[in-house]
Amino acid sequence: MFAFIISRLLQALPVMLTVALLSFAMFAYVGDPVAIMLGQDYTIAQRDQLVADLGLDQPFFVQFAKFVFNAAQGEFGLSYRLSRPVAQLIAERAPATLELALCAAFLALAIGVPMGVYTGLYRNSWLSRFFLTFSLIGVSLPTFLIGILLILTFSVWLGWLPSFGRGDTVNIGGWSTGLLTLSGWKALILPSITLGLFQLTLIMRLVRAEMMEVLRTDYIKFARARGLTNRAVHFGHALKNTLVPVITITGLQLGAIIAFAIVTETVFQWPGMGLLFIQSVGAADIPVMSAYLLLIALMFVTINLIVDLLYYAVDPRLRIGRGKGAH
Amino acid sequence: MIGRVFRAAAAALVLGAGAMAGPVQAQTVRWTAAADANTLDPHSQNIGSVALLLQQVYDPLITRNADLSLRPGLATSWTEAEPRRWRFVLRQGVRFHEGQAFTADDVVFSIDRALAPTSNYGIFVDTVERAVKVDDFTVDIFLKIADPILPNKLASIFIMSKPWSEANNATRPQNTRAREEMHTVRNMNGTGAFRLVSREQDVRTVFRRNADWYGWREQGSTEANIQELVFRPIASDATRIAGLLSGEVDFVLDPPLQDLNRLRNAPGLRVLEGPEIRTIFIAMDVFRDELLYSDVRGQNPMKDLRVRRALYHAIDIQAIHRTTMRGFSVPTGTFFPPQVNGYTQAQDVRLPHDPTRARALLAEAGYPNGFGITLDCPNNRYINDEQICQAIAAMWTRIGVRTTVRAQPLAPFFAQIQRDDVSVYLLGWGVPALDALYSFQSLLATRNGAQGDGIWNYGRYSNPEMDALITRMKTQSGPQRTEAIHEALRMYREDVPHIPLHHQMIPWAMRANLQIPHAANNQPFFRFARMN
Numbered sequence: 001m002f003a004f005i006i007s008r009l010l011q012a013l014p015v016m017l018t019v020a021l022l023s024f025a026m027f028a029y030v031g032d033p034v035a036i037m038l039g040q041d042y043t044i045a046q047r048d049q050l051v052a053d054l055g056l057d058q059p060f061f062v063q064f065a066k067f068v069f070n071a072a073q074g075e076f077g078l079s080y081r082l083s084r085p086v087a088q089l090i091a092e093r094a095p096a097t098l099e100l101a102l103c104a105a106f107l108a109l110a111i112g113v114p115m116g117v118y119t120g121l122y123r124n125s126w127l128s129r130f131f132l133t134f135s136l137i138g139v140s141l142p143t144f145l146i147g148i149l150l151i152l153t154f155s156v157w158l159g160w161l162p163s164f165g166r167g168d169t170v171n172i173g174g175w176s177t178g179l180l181t182l183s184g185w186k187a188l189i190l191p192s193i194t195l196g197l198f199q200l201t202l203i204m205r206l207v208r209a210e211m212m213e214v215l216r217t218d219y220i221k222f223a224r225a226r227g228l229t230n231r232a233v234h235f236g237h238a239l240k241n242t243l244v245p246v247i248t249i250t251g252l253q254l255g256a257i258i259a260f261a262i263v264t265e266t267v268f269q270w271p272g273m274g275l276l277f278i279q280s281v282g283a284a285d286i287p288v289m290s291a292y293l294l295l296i297a298l299m300f301v302t303i304n305l306i307v308d309l310l311y312y313a314v315d316p317r318l319r320i321g322r323g324k325g326a327h
Numbered sequence: 328m329i330g331r332v333f334r335a336a337a338a339a340l341v342l343g344a345g346a347m348a349g350p351v352q353a354q355t356v357r358w359t360a361a362a363d364a365n366t367l368d369p370h371s372q373n374i375g376s377v378a379l380l381l382q383q384v385y386d387p388l389i390t391r392n393a394d395l396s397l398r399p400g401l402a403t404s405w406t407e408a409e410p411r412r413w414r415f416v417l418r419q420g421v422r423f424h425e426g427q428a429f430t431a432d433d434v435v436f437s438i439d440r441a442l443a444p445t446s447n448y449g450i451f452v453d454t455v456e457r458a459v460k461v462d463d464f465t466v467d468i469f470l471k472i473a474d475p476i477l478p479n480k481l482a483s484i485f486i487m488s489k490p491w492s493e494a495n496n497a498t499r500p501q502n503t504r505a506r507e508e509m510h511t512v513r514n515m516n517g518t519g520a521f522r523l524v525s526r527e528q529d530v531r532t533v534f535r536r537n538a539d540w541y542g543w544r545e546q547g548s549t550e551a552n553i554q555e556l557v558f559r560p561i562a563s564d565a566t567r568i569a570g571l572l573s574g575e576v577d578f579v580l581d582p583p584l585q586d587l588n589r590l591r592n593a594p595g596l597r598v599l600e601g602p603e604i605r606t607i608f609i610a611m612d613v614f615r616d617e618l619l620y621s622d623v624r625g626q627n628p629m630k631d632l633r634v635r636r637a638l639y640h641a642i643d644i645q646a647i648h649r650t651t652m653r654g655f656s657v658p659t660g661t662f663f664p665p666q667v668n669g670y671t672q673a674q675d676v677r678l679p680h681d682p683t684r685a686r687a688l689l690a691e692a693g694y695p696n697g698f699g700i701t702l703d704c705p706n707n708r709y710i711n712d713e714q715i716c717q718a719i720a721a722m723w724t725r726i727g728v729r730t731t732v733r734a735q736p737l738a739p740f741f742a743q744i745q746r747d748d749v750s751v752y753l754l755g756w757g758v759p760a761l762d763a764l765y766s767f768q769s770l771l772a773t774r775n776g777a778q779g780d781g782i783w784n785y786g787r788y789s790n791p792e793m794d795a796l797i798t799r800m801k802t803q804s805g806p807q808r809t810e811a812i813h814e815a816l817r818m819y820r821e822d823v824p825h826i827p828l829h830h831q832m833i834p835w836a837m838r839a840n841l842q843i844p845h846a847a848n849n850q851p852f853f854r855f856a857r858m859n
Binding site: 045046049078081082083084085088148151152155156159162163164165166266267268269271275276278279281282283284 | 362365366368371444449501508509512513527528529530531559560561562563565566569570572573574575707736737738742776
């Protein structure tokens with residue numbers, strides 16, 4: 001087990017380095033931070049001074065090595081755009097993104113699983129057809145359009161929910177939460193739906209397919225033959241066995257939700273990491289962009305590791321395979 | 328947790344629309360724009376989005392009315408005592424928001440700070456040698472050369488408190504080498520009409536009326552009644568407008584053009600339009616012997632005046648004005664608008680739209696079959712920038728100059744043109760100092776390394792006669808100087824270093840109960856605003 005974790009961690013290292021290298025190389029094309037920092041008026045000497053201050057006159061690999069060395073110590077420097085420490089900026093924005101992502105994931109599960117079970121059991125009812133059509137919309141409409149349609153409906157026409165921002169937040173030990181105020185909850189509703197809709201339909205379709213698969217298996221027939229109630233068969237036997245892939249997918253999708261909250265955050269001016277990233281791209285703010293990309297990569301690596309460990313715990317075959325290798 | 332969601336949702340349903348707009352406080356302006364200020368330091372970044380917040384809180388020595396004319400700020404009077412020495416008499420009894428008394432020391436300190444190497448406001452003090460305190464309320468500013476437009480420039484230099492800056496270790500603008508955040512990045516301590524209450528970058532910035540401000544008794548502000556300003560930037564165009572329509576926002580600085588008609592017809596809303604001090608034009612590489620992005624080999628067609636004139640004649644500016652800009656532009660034959668000192672109607676004349684003449688000129692220049700060229704263009708910097716380029720590309724292609732548009736976001740676009748890696752490009756130029764020299768010097772002077780000279784002249788236009796006129800603008804004053812500017816404008820018209828297009832117009836969208844004068848520098852002055 002321990003050796004397994006160590007080997008996965010060692011595999012993660014090159015992944016992180018590759019992400020760092022790719023993101024760093026990409027920055028050569030996002031524009032010149034110096035141009036943006038200097039504004040409209042400067043002398044050539046001022047420009048050269050700034051380029052030297054930022055270390056942009058050094059060879060690419062020297063810059064990269066410095067970056068990796070500092071990043072390994074959690075030191076990402078000052079944001080070019082905001083003149084504030086990058087780690088601090090990201091720490092300020094992380095709660096907003098995490099609350100939004102968890103809320104979206106919760107919505108996706110709480111609604112997606114029952115809908116999936118229902119459509120799996122009653123394939124031909126009109127409600128199932130409606131759910132499936134609805135899920136098609138969720139899968140095919142782009143996120144920003146869903147967000148704008150929701151804003152148009154619930155903010156502009158009905159005036160029920162705010163169209164942007166996080167509402168009032170409460171700061172608890174450095175974690176700013178919107179979950180303790182009414183306006184915070186109101187502000188969370190539309191972005192969560194926007195962000196979670198795709199995952200919701202994905203989970204629904206997954207659960208549906210798995211349910212249909214499982215319902216055909218022998219042990220369900222035997223369960224019915226034993227005279228168990230429908231409820232016991234559907235939820236006790238069928239659903240339980242569909243959940244393994246659902247948990248896996250949800251785990252991986254959580255990473256995707258956090259990473260791809262960018263669009264939702266932009267539409268709703270949600271002050272999370274994704275919005276910070278987009279604004280940094282606009283200003284060629286390399287320290288923030290690289291720190292963000294590394295953080296996302298780290299998150300994916302961690303989630304993958306956890307999922308692997310879960311497999312390891314859940315699936316006995318993996319353990320046996322390992323055991324043989326050790327002999 | 329679920330119960331909470333439902334309770335919140337139910338509450339939202341019950342409370343309905345009225346509650347969502349929040350308790351409407353009569354004199355709170357909730358205002359938005361696409362971008363937040365990157366810093367609150369008064370001398371660190373010379374960008375409109377920064378000035379937008381600074382000018383609510385900080386005062387300069389000489390300030391502006393809504394029509395941008397000068398008026399006394401922290402200085403009550405100023406005179407050119409000698410050609411290279413100006414004397415400023417300061418206002419007495421003024422206090423900074425945190426309580427420090429305002430004196431001559433603060434003025435000397437702030438001008439020194441603007442002169443520091445890390446300052447981005449150098450162009451506004453480029454002629455200043457030093458500021459000297461005469462007594463507590465008199466300051467002399469000594470100049471390197473005579474500078475007739477010093478008051479105009481000083482209107483952009485905000486005055487900070489010396490003891491406050493020293494106590495907070497902020498005596499110089501932010502240095503990028505520093506690892507620490509500077510106090511001034513998120514804190515403000517000015518003498519102005521509003522003081523900063525709270526600051527959350529990109530989320531919410533709150534200002535409250537400074538009841539002690541001297542200006543409330545003065546012209547333009549006696550009727551002003553705004554008690555609180557809440558600034559919440561919204562990056563997405565659609566959301567910004569949704570915020571206004573749903574009543575969560577009172578003032579939108581930069582509504583997208585395509586939404587204006589809808590906003591005009593929406594009940595309770597108003598669109599206020601006015602000219603902006605920003606001119607859009609096309610510049611060309613007239614330096615290289617062969618263009619980087621053209622299919623002409625061995626020569627640079629842009630060096631030929633006839634080609635430049637042909638491209639000029641090909642442009643149907645009225646079509647751009649009508650269609651691309653939906654009427655929101657002022658077509659022009661020169662490169663700064665009438666509000667700028669030195670403007671003259673006599674030289675604001677365009678070459679007429681005349682494709683036949685354009686083709687003839689091309690043939691005369693030796694390009695009867697035209698040529699191919701790439702037009703570089705930003706796509707998120709100016710109003711409808713990319714669409715303008717596409718319209719022009721079509722017009723040029725019609726006379727045989729096959730034009731490819733390369734439109735990019737501003738970050739890569741500016742990086743590229745600043746490497747001179749460009750053949751023909753669209754640029755917009757604002758004139759914060761409101762004087763012609765600023766435009767001539769930055770855009771048309773030969774680039775020679777001196778402060779400001781030719782730093783935005785990426786076509787590397789170089790004309791000794793033009794340079795001589797620019798030198799005259801820098802040193803002479805009175806009618807002689809005006810004459811030099813008019814002469815340079817005539818040369819601009821005849822030599823076609825740029826193809827001018829139009830001055831931008833800026834629309835502001837707001838609730839109908841908000842009264843605020845339009846300002847051509849795109850800076851809403853809430854000290855002149857009233858909410859009914």
